[in-house]
Amino acid sequence: MLQVKTENWLPTYCLKVLQLSNCNLNVGPTFLLHQCHLRFLDLSHNKWVGNFPTWLLQNNSRLQTLSLANNSFSGILPLLPNAKHDMLRLLDISSNNFTGKLPQNMGIFLQKLESLDMSENTFEGDIPYSMGEMQELHLLDLSRNNFSGELPRPIVSGCLPLDMLDLSSNNFYGQMFPNYLNLTYLRWLYLNNNHFSGKMKDGLLSSTSLEGLDISNNMLSGNIPHWIGNISTLWVLLMSKNHLEGNFPVQFNNLESLELVDISENSLSGSMIASLNLSSVKHLSLQKNALSGLIPNALFGSSALMTLDLRDTKFFGRIPHQINELSNLHVLLRGNYLQGRIPNQLFQIKKLGIIDLSQNKLNGSIPSCLGNVSIWRERIDDFSYEYELLEGYKVYLSLNPTIVTYYNSTLDLQPPVEKHSAIDRQVEAEFATKNRYEFFIVSNLNYMTGLDLSSNELSGEIPW
Structure with missing residues (x-):
C-alpha cells in the first residue's frame, strides 16, 4: 500500500x-493540500472515503482532468x-x-467541461437548469442514479454540442x-430503463449523425415512427x-x-413484407x-446475419431453404407454428451455432446429415461449460454495446474520445436432455453450440 500520510512535511515540488x-x-x-498547479489528477479505483474534495478544485485553478471514479465517496455534492x-x-x-x-450552480461553475461522468451513484431529483450553461459538453453520463422528472430541457434543447x-x-x-429536442451532433443516446411513456414524436429528426439508440425497457406505445428510417447512420x-405495436417498419430498408436490432417483447403484429431488405443486419x-405469417426468405439473403431470434411469435409455414446461404448462424425459432420437415x-x-426449433x-x-458431427466439432473443441439443474429453457442475449472512455494523460490534453467496443453478447442456454436441463454460459457466441428439437411431431431414428 502506498504511504500517503506525511506529518510535519511540506513538499517543495509543484x-x-x-x-x-x-x-x-x-x-x-x-501532500495534495499543498499542490496548486495540478493539470491532470487521477485517483480512480481506490477506496477513498468521505465527502467530495471541493478543495482540490479551489486550490488548482488550472486543473483540466479530475478522475475520482470507483472510490467510496459519499454524501451530497456541496454548493x-x-x-x-x-x-x-x-x-x-x-x-x-x-x-x-x-x-x-453546477453548470455555472463548470462551464468549460467537455466530459462529465456521474454514473453509478444515488443522485436524485431534477437536473439543474444551470447545466445548460455547459456549452462545450460532448459527453454526459448520468446513468444508474435516481434522477427523475421529464427529459431535462437544458440538456436536450440544443444548448450543448453533445456527442453522447x-x-x-x-x-x-x-x-x-x-x-x-435539438441534438444536432448526437451519435449515441441511451434512455433505456426509465419510465417514458406515450407515442414517440419526431424530436430526433435533427440528429442526423445518430449511430446508437437504446430506448428499451420503458412504457412507449404506438407504432415505430417512420422517421427512424431517415437516420442513415444508425447501426444499433x-x-x-x-408496448410498441403495428407492423414491422418497411422504412428499415x-x-x-x-x-x-432488438425490438423483442413488444406488441408488433401482422406479417413481414417479402421485400424486406436488412442486408447489413448481424x-x-x-x-x-x-408477428405472424411466413418467415420472409429475404431474411436469409443477408450473408451478414449471425443471430435470428424469432422465439415465441406466431410465424407459420416451413423453414425457408435459403437458410443455407448463411455461413455463421444462431437461429432461435422456438414457440411458433412452423410445419413440415426440417x-x-x-x-x-x-x-452452426445455437439452433432452437422446439415447441x-x-x-x-x-435429417441424416445431423449425424455428421464434424459440423459441430470446430466449436465444441474450444467450448467449456458448466451445468445446473433448472426448471425451464431460455436463451438470453445481452446486446448492449459498451462505451469505453479514455483521455490523453499528457499536459496537452485532448477532448475525451469515445471508443465503441465490439458488441458484447452473453448467452445463457438451457437444453433438455434426458429429463435434466444443461445450463450453458458463454460470453462469445462464436463458441456456442446447441440443438433443441423438443416438443415437435418428429418421428424416426435419431441420426448418428
Missing part, C-alpha cells in the same frame, strides 16, 4: 500531473464556489456513493422525444420491452448501416411479439 489509480488508497494524499473553473475539461466521479440533488448522452437506469418519465437500435431479435439445408451451414409443429424425420 506537481502538474499525478496518477495514483489502483493504489488501494483509503484516504487522500495529504460549488461562485468563481468559474474555466480550465476543467473532464470530471469523472462515477461509481461512488454520492447522494442527494446536484448543486444548482446516457440517462439510462433512472426515473425519468413523460414524453420520449419532445418537440424541443434497441427498443425491447415496451433504408438503414444500410444497421447491424443490431443480430435481429423480434421475440415475444405477435430442411437439410439447415445443416449445410458452415458454422413447433415440425414433422417427419430428422
